[in-house]
Amino acid sequence: SCHKGHDKYFKYLATKTGYRFIQNDHDNPLQFPDCELTKVWGLVRHGTRLPGDKIISKMKNDLTTLQQEIIDNYSQDKSNLCDISKFKSWTPHFELNREEKSLTMEGQRELLALGKRLRNRFPTLLNQKFDNDTFFFKYTKTQRTQESAFRFVEGLFGREASTEVWYPRSVKQDPILRFYKACEKWRHTVDHNPASFEEQEKFTSSKIYRQTVAAVSRRLGFERNLTAVEIKLMYTTCGFETAWSPGFDSPWCSIFTVKDLEVLEYAEDIDYYWIDGHGYPLTGKIACPAFQDMMNHIGSSSPRHTVFYFTHSGTLLKFLTHLSLYNDSSPLLHNNYAHMRERKWRVSQIDAFGTNLVFANYRCKNNRNHLLTLHQEIPVLLPGCQELLCPLETIQATYRTSLHECEFEQMCKHEGGGKSTGSLREENTDHDEL
């Protein structure tokens, strides 16, 4: 029988997952008896964007070649697809002619809607008239985070009032919003260290991965095996196209089975685990300046009650890692795929476009402060906490090292050979090129 496709693609699209697949639509006000909301602090990944230049060009060129080959294979009765019509009518997405990595129309909608839902959840603070003394918003020096901030703020205050918001000048290496860019030691020993992508590389040459490649190649009617790079391009396109257009059924998704996608997703999870996750202790540690910024805001007596930062995948993942969330008891390795099936570290869920982490401080009976943590708009239990609304002292105790031993300069000082930066990692795996 021919290969039909399914409707679960969206679950396996890694960091290219659109936010609508994970958003929480229940936006009733969050209220706790005898508690009053006093502060909100949020870290938000920009919404759905376009790919980087390299991928845009591959989508326009290499993918169009593959499309033609797939159509030819089908007409020669070589392939196992049930339906070729989606391939025949496919063309590269119209937004691809815009600037690389810019926020897409769907990305704008994601942030606008997120702003509205947060306003509904925290009406006492967020459903207030905008004031530069009480609200603070900042983005990194990129179009996608700037535009995300604009749409989010529009969701909070409405279009007209949103134009009055003042933003600080964005900087290239923001010490809070993109702290790792200034950490030489992390750049050398993690980001550009060949050992960091060893597990992913070994996984892509493992039997299970090769079987996946072979199965997809046969299904599409190729006599040769497609390369891992070609498979990855089709998978990435499946992710982006699914994120960009609600209701659009991308032909590049329909070629995969759930089993294939689980394998491809694991390769992504391994990659992010070693670069932005629990793979190396330094990675989570260097998020302490951002963590401190949150704690300072929560505890401050200034009139500013709400802070939101618009930033990137690398920041969100390192912050989650710093909190020790989604920390599996075994590392993600090339040879423990089956063992890690129920893993917590799943970037499709924890690092989709529009990913957000929000801390809300409540002052409760006897003036005791409690922190509520929302990841993807869902309350999460921090380590050491017994309840979702967790006493601030408990959090201060759990994270005392990050509060008292955050010598960023010191921990980021790189002593060691004059190895070049940048060139060690294979070009097509660098996260900021994807």
Ligand SMILES: O=C(O)[C@@H](COP(=O)(O)O)OP(=O)(O)O
């Ligand atoms: O900025 C990018 O290109 C990537 C990776 O960034 P870093 O982790 O290198 O900051 O993050 P995204 O924008 O997709 O959230």
